[in-house]
Amino acid sequence: MPTLAIHNPATGKLLTEVEADDAASVAAKAARARAAQPAWAAVPLTERKACITRFRASIVAELDSLAATMTSETGKPIKMSRNELNGLLGRIDFFLKEVDAQLATETVYDEGGMTEQIEHTPLGVVVNISAWNYPWFVGGNVYVPALLTGNAVLYKPSEFATLTGLAMARLLHAAGIPEDVFIAVVGGGDVGVALQAQKIDGLFFTGSYATGARIAQALGPRMVKLQLELGGKDPTYVCEDANVQVAAESLADGAMYNTGQSCCSVERVYVHEAIYDAFVDAFVATVKTFQVGDPASEDTYIGAITRAPQLAVLDAQVADAQAKGARLLLGGARLAGPGNFYAPTVFSHVNHSMELMREESFGPIIGLQKVSGDAEAVQLMNDTRYGLTAGVFTPDAQRARAILSQVQAGTVYWNCCDRVSPRLPWSGHGDSGVGLTLSTYGIATFTRPRAWHLRSV
DSSP: EEEEEEOOOTTTOOOEEEEOOHHHHHHHHHHHHHHHHHHHSSOOOOHHHHHHHHHHHHHHHHHHHHHHHHHHHHHHHHHHHHHHHHHHHHHHHHHHHHHHHHHOEEEEEETTEEEEEEEEEEEEEEEEEEEEHHHHHHHHHHHHHHHHHHOEEEEEEETTTTTHHHHHHHHHHHTTTTTEEEEEEOOSHHHHHHTTTTTSSEEEEEEHHHHHHHHHHGGGGGGGGEEEEEOEEEEEEEETTOHHHHHHHHHHHHHHHHGGGGTTSSSEEETTTTTHHHHHHHHHHHHHHBBBBBSSSTOOSSSOOOOHHHHHHHHHHHHHHHHTOOOOOOOOOOOOSSSBBBBEEEEEEEOSSSSGGOOOOOOEEEEEEEEHHHHHHOOOOOOOSESSEEEEEOOOHHHHHHTTTTTSSSSSEESOSOOOOOOOOOOOEEEEEESSESSSSSHHHEEEEEEEEOOOO
């Protein structure tokens, strides 16, 4: 069998090697899942919920060690790893609370001896090709509702979060999920391609637009349910009546949290010209307080870049912005020493000729652009191929709604940013993807409706 080497991005050191899958083992795992799924769907919902409840309890019991594992292989600051695991608990609670109603058979007509009902049945075998930046969030958004609704899951963690993915499998199996109902599949892109070739009923992918487009091309002719959670270039507009300090502190955190490696990180900030200089000063002052260092340290806010190739992307965006006249106010370079570290980077006087304002950065780098008013802000916010999130800072609720109603985004924020709720659907426009997770819609997406026509005679 092939092996997968796992390195610590903060030190470059080898953590371990694990056994990886190949085309033959992927096919065997898919066959096992296919055989096991009907029996799992027949298990009463109360018992499926009990398994997930025990899984939740095991996360609580092992939270510190699970956080340390995630930090070691992704470079996420340890406080943020614990935040992610604690945040997952609320999402699990939401799914447990809402799944009964989502699976209940609905009687929509009952007259004259004719009854019409809608039954909600599982998709079958679901593939989840997951992400490394929030592995517990992104994975749990898929496999928790998928398992609750009676599906079998082939779970491929990112190769940059493999140990975390294997921990998920261990805890799910210990909680009572049969080993053939949730199966971890280990490897890189070739293993993802092998999964796509199997007989499956749904594929849920989180990652880059380029990979999502290839998956869509491969699966489109097969009519397999496909959901793609892709990237973003998320904008926020700061109006002239906003509280400058509050907006600057919130948006600095929104841009730099998780070392800027979030799909919904703030990646573009537009500031009304009346407060632009004051905002820039407050923003830079805030970013200067963010400590860069060992992700395992409690004091670290900016950790390592998980994927080494992303450093070149950041370098290129910095060089392009400088060549086109942007002003570098902070950072702008890799940091010396072992590991994949990049200095928190802030540019002013940017424009849309720059890659920094057009293509996803996925790192601790941000551009601040001056605008003349609401109309220009809306035009620039929509000048993108993405449409994941967008925000506005202003004390005027009516004004915020008027602005955000014109912006093409799946999620919009008023006086906040970089926030996800289990009660709200997570979706995007354009190259940010298709489909959704979270909310009651994110439970229903793992089912298919069956229409019943029942005539009594």
